[in-house]
Amino acid sequence: MEKQQPLTSLGGRLKHWAGHLNTYTALIKEWGYSRGSIQNQVRLISGFLTWFRKSHTEIDSLDEAAVHRFLQRPQNARRTRSSGTAALYRFLRMLREQGVIPPQKQRPLSPQQRLIKNYVRYLLEERGLTRATAANNVPFADRFLSALSAKYRGSGLALAQLRAADVTEFVRQQSQKLSPGRAQLLVTALRSFFRYLLHQGKIKTDLAVCVPTVARWSFSTLPKFLPTSSVERVLARNMRPSPIGRRDYAILLLLSRLGLRACEVVALNLEDIDWENARITIRAKGGRWNQLPLPADVGEALASYLRHVRPRCSSRRMFIRDRAPQTGFAGSQSICALVRRALSTAGVESPRKGAHLFRHSLATTMIRQGSSLDEIGELLSHRSPNTTAIYAKVDLPALRPLALPWPGGVR
Secondary structure, eight states, X not given: OOOOOOOSBSTTOTHHHHHHHHHHHHXXXXXXXXXXXXXXXXXXXXXXXXXXXXXOOBGGGOSHHHHHHHXXXXXXXXXXXXXXXXXXXXXXXXXXXXXXXXXXXXXXXXXXXXXXXXXXXXXXXXXXXXXXXXXXXXXXXXXXXXXXXXXXXXXXXXXXXXXXXXXXHHHHHXXXXXXXXXXXXXXXXXXXXXXXXXXXXXXXXXXXXXXXXXXXXXXXXXXXOOXXXXXXXXXXXXXXXXXXXXXXXXXXXXXXHHOOOHHHHHTOBGGXXXXXXXXXXXXXXXXXXXXXXXXXXXXXXXXXHHHHXXXXXXXXXXXXXXXXXXXXXXXXXXXXXXXXXXXXXXXXXXXXXXXXXXXXXXXXXXXXXXXXXHHHHHHTTOSSHHHHHGGGGGOHHHHGGGSOOOTTXXX
């Protein structure tokens, strides 16, 4: 994007805004916005600039606070939707990238925000953990600090008052609201955070050892899965010729044929498909890579989507949103929402409706067809054999000879 000359004041300089609006128009057109949306955005931004010219003199005053004041006006609040608000903020970001207006003023961080920011840096740079791990740990650490500050009001972060009883009380209260899996993630995150506080000298006692263990018995539950007939029904009912239908069908095939995680589907790039050798490269959990053979039906669905449906855009992501801006999916929740819609369309009932449902279904089908646990673990990119071992519980023919006869029952 061509950098334009900064403006020092608005007086007599409005002719420069035409160039900026043209640049913005070209930008959002490239992102896939419709003609009508582009016209609405430009009309709103023009109205904002006209209002700004009448009430301000210096370009340095053009910031988010000015946008907020503009939107608070009754005539603007009534007609401006969230998409229009996003357009104004998007226009400001473009002006900053061009050097037209100063960088956004950063609000000073609170002590809690500063501590959390340093904790994230510690996890990423010193521990070398992934951003996904940091994203899992940070909300629990932040929630604990908020609860601690609320308990010891007027004492700031109150780390000096922190005791083992505070830790156990917090875990007890939170674990009642969480699933067993999330509760285990809670205690793991807290232990990591307390080790960081001890490492930084924020606390004098190793409180990580005080975090109670949340019971979650190994192999106590069966994996939730769909029978093969239900999986095929979901695929058949969602094989539609529309652009969204072709995209969603290709995603469903990746989930059901290869058992990909939702985050792995989101992270797929165009270059991850080796068409000549029929292989696909997967970015697995923990920063690992995995190469899998590309089944014929999955390859055909992907080729159909790429050849006829996928919009032309600068993003290298395999799957693109159906609405502007044309970028890849924001996260795993988009794939899970797609799965819920697909199950509803097919009329398939299931207690679990996330993307992992197809992963469990694939593993269950494989083990019932005679695949070994090692083969399943390799396909699903499991680090530990214990993760795969849970599927042995659904291998009923292999388990039946091990069952003891029921007292008094038929032998």
